[in-house]
Amino acid sequence: DQQVKQNSPSLSVQEGRISILNCDYTNSMFDYFLWYKKYPAEGPTFLISISSIKDKNEDGRFTVFLNKSAKHLSLHIVPSQPGDSAVYFCAAGGSQGNLIFGKGTKLSVKP
Amino acid sequence: NAGVMQNPRHLVRRRGQEARLRCSPMKGHSHVYWYRQLPEEGLKFMVYLQKENIIDESGMPKERFSAEFPKEGPSILRIQQVVRGDSAAYFCASSRTGLDRFYNEQFFGPGTRLTVL
Numbered sequence: 394d395q396q397v398k399q400n401s402p403s404l405s406v407q408e409g410r411i412s413i414l415n416c417d418y419t420n421s422m423f424d425y426f427l428w429y430k431k432y433p434a435e436g437p438t439f440l441i442s443i444s445s446i447k448d449k450n451e452d453g454r455f456t457v458f459l460n461k462s463a464k465h466l467s468l469h470i471v472p473s474q475p476g477d478s479a480v481y482f483c484a485a486g487g488s489q490g491n492l493i494f495g496k497g498t499k500l501s502v503k504p
Numbered sequence: 505n506a507g508v509m510q511n512p513r514h515l516v517r518r519r520g521q522e523a524r525l526r527c528s529p530m531k532g533h534s535h536v537y538w539y540r541q542l543p544e545e546g547l548k549f550m551v552y553l554q555k556e557n558i559i560d561e562s563g564m565p566k567e568r569f570s571a572e573f574p575k576e577g578p579s580i581l582r583i584q585q586v587v588r589g590d591s592a593a594y595f596c597a598s599s600r601t602g603l604d605r606f607y608n609e610q611f612f613g614p615g616t617r618l619t620v621l
Contacts, residue, residue, distance in 0.1 A: 397546075402613070427609065436595050436612035437547070482546060491537060491560055492597075493609060494546035 396420050397485050399495035408504050412470040416483030416495055419464065423485040427492065428457060428468045429479045440481075441468070473502045506531065508598050508613035511576075516619045521585040523590070525616045529598030535559075536579045537597040537610060538571060545597060553579060586620045593617050 398417045406412045416426075425444050425454045427482045429437035443466070445452040450457050470477055479498045484492040509528040517523050529536050535554055539547040552560040553573035564571065568586075573579040583590055594617075595609035 399546075429612075434614075434617075436510075436597075436614045439609050439611060442609060463527075470536070484547075490550050491563070492547075493549065494539075496546040499536040 395495075397483055397493050398494040399481075399483055399498050401498050402496070403499040403501070405501045405503060406473045408475055409472045412468075412477065412500055412502065413471045414468040414470075414481050414483075414498050414500065416466050416468075417464060417465075418485050420485070421461075421464065421488070423487050423493075425486050426457070426459065426466050427484045427486065428455075429482045429494075429499070430477075431482060431483060437448055437482055470500075473500075475502050475504050478502045508533075508596055508611055508615035510594075510596050510616050512616060514617050514619070514621060515615060517563060518621050519587055520585050523586050523618055523620075525581040525583075525594050525596075526620070527581070527596030527598075528578040529596075530611055533598035533600050533611075535599045535601065536573050537599070538581050539581075539595045539597065541593045541595065541615075543592075550581070559609045583618075586618075590618045591618055591620045609617045 396419050427442040428440040431437045440488045441452050441455045443459050448459050480497045482497045483495040486492050535550050538550040541547045549563040550572045551564050568584045570582045594614045595611045595615045599610045
């Protein structure tokens with residue numbers, strides 16, 4: 394029973410265009426959401442987070458949108474760069490402190 | 505400021521042996537989390553510890569797995585009598601606080617890749 398779902402295992406985007414990574418969740422009790430980026434053989438690196446009381450958070454080229462009624466969030470990267478190629482994990486957190494991760498989306502940004 | 509450190513990076517064990525994975529959190533962080541990632545899967549929460557206390561072990565298998573975070577020294581994830589299904593990447597994360605939930609950003613170590621022969 395997956396509480397956090399990333400339904401696209403992979404995404405390919407041209408350099409300079411927008412990358413949109415999607416994430417759905419089932420538990421309305423989650424308090425905050427995070428996006429992590431992971432390169433092979435490395436640990437996940439924190440990218441950006443959003444509290445459940447907000448609907449948008451922006452940090453440079455990265456913007457996360459939260460639609461609570463649809464239980465959906467998305468990460469926008471614009472403009473996309475080849476160095477953004479990695480696996481992106483969506484994660485949700487609640488009062489217990491642990492994070493629940495999706496299975497990840499592999500982003501490939503082609504020059 | 506060093507990040508989260510894990511060692512060893514790679515660990516090979518034969519079935520029935522014990523595996524010990526170590527994690528040193530970031531300086532100033534008192535909350536440690538262990539996650540396991542199987543191939544083609546996301547990270548699965550195992551256990552959440554503060555110094556000398558286990559806060560949440562709901563993701564830990566009931567047998568063979570244990571974790572500690574002593575007053576001094578790193579956090580240890582211990583797997584006794586390993587089986588092939590234990591082969592995975594084990595990630596440790598730390599956070600400054602678990603109480604202020606919005607700022608509970610968890611920073612991950614590079615992981616330990618356990619291979620059971």
